[in-house]
Amino acid sequence: MFSFCTAVNSLGQSGPPCLTPLSIRKASPVSSIPRASHWSYIFLIVFTSCCLVEGASVGAGTHIGSNSMISPDSRIGKNCNIGDNAIITNSRIGDGCTIASNAVIRNSQIGNGCNIRENFVITNSNIGNACTIANNVNIVGSRILNNVVIEDNSKITNSFIDDNSVIPVNSVVINQQ
Structure with missing residues (x-):
């Protein structure tokens, strides 16, 4: 994990995130970029209009799409793919996750x-490991364990979903403990 408080654009200029298209690359041993030695193992491509707020932490190999916002106190693991227009606030995303657009x-943990x-x-x-959550799903105040599949257009509120469960299309699950 690495915490951002400055970034480098494709021209090698440093400054706060979100002001220019950003690309953080492996630092050259002869680089004169301030703090470049701290970035020697980061391979992160950040596209236009992405905003990593100071205090957000993003793992190596993670891709963040355009118009996404990662707030302080949020952590994203290694080798993740975050789609366009994502908003992640006060949350933790594990390694190797794919999170699509919108x-x-x-306040959650994946x-x-x-x-x-x-x-x-x-x-x-809280969402466990190796879960698949389909399109147009709403999950509020719930705990979902490992290897759960939640299909399209489902809503889960204040519920506990056990390991290896499948929630069918258009399901509504409320207060299931």
Whole structure:
């Protein structure tokens, strides 16, 4: 994990994130860029209009799409793929996760190796490892264990979902403990 408080654009100019298209690359041994030695193992491509707020932590090999915002106190693991227009606030994303476009994740924890598709909202929830969450899913105040599949257009509120469960298309799960 690495915490950002400055970044380097493709011209080698340093400055705060979000002001220019950013690309952080492996530092050259003869680089004169300030603090470049701290970036020697980071391979992160950040596209236009992405905003990493100071205090956000992003692992090596992670890709963040355009118009995404990662807030302070958020951590994203290694080798993740965050789609366009994602908003991640006060949350932790494990290693190797794919989070598609138009994601909203607030005050939540996502385990390793999860595949989360488009147009979803996860709030105040814990998602286990290797879960698949389909399009248009809303999860609030829930705990979802490992290897769970949640299919399209489902809503889960204040519930506990056990390992290896499958939630079918268009399901509503409320207060299941």
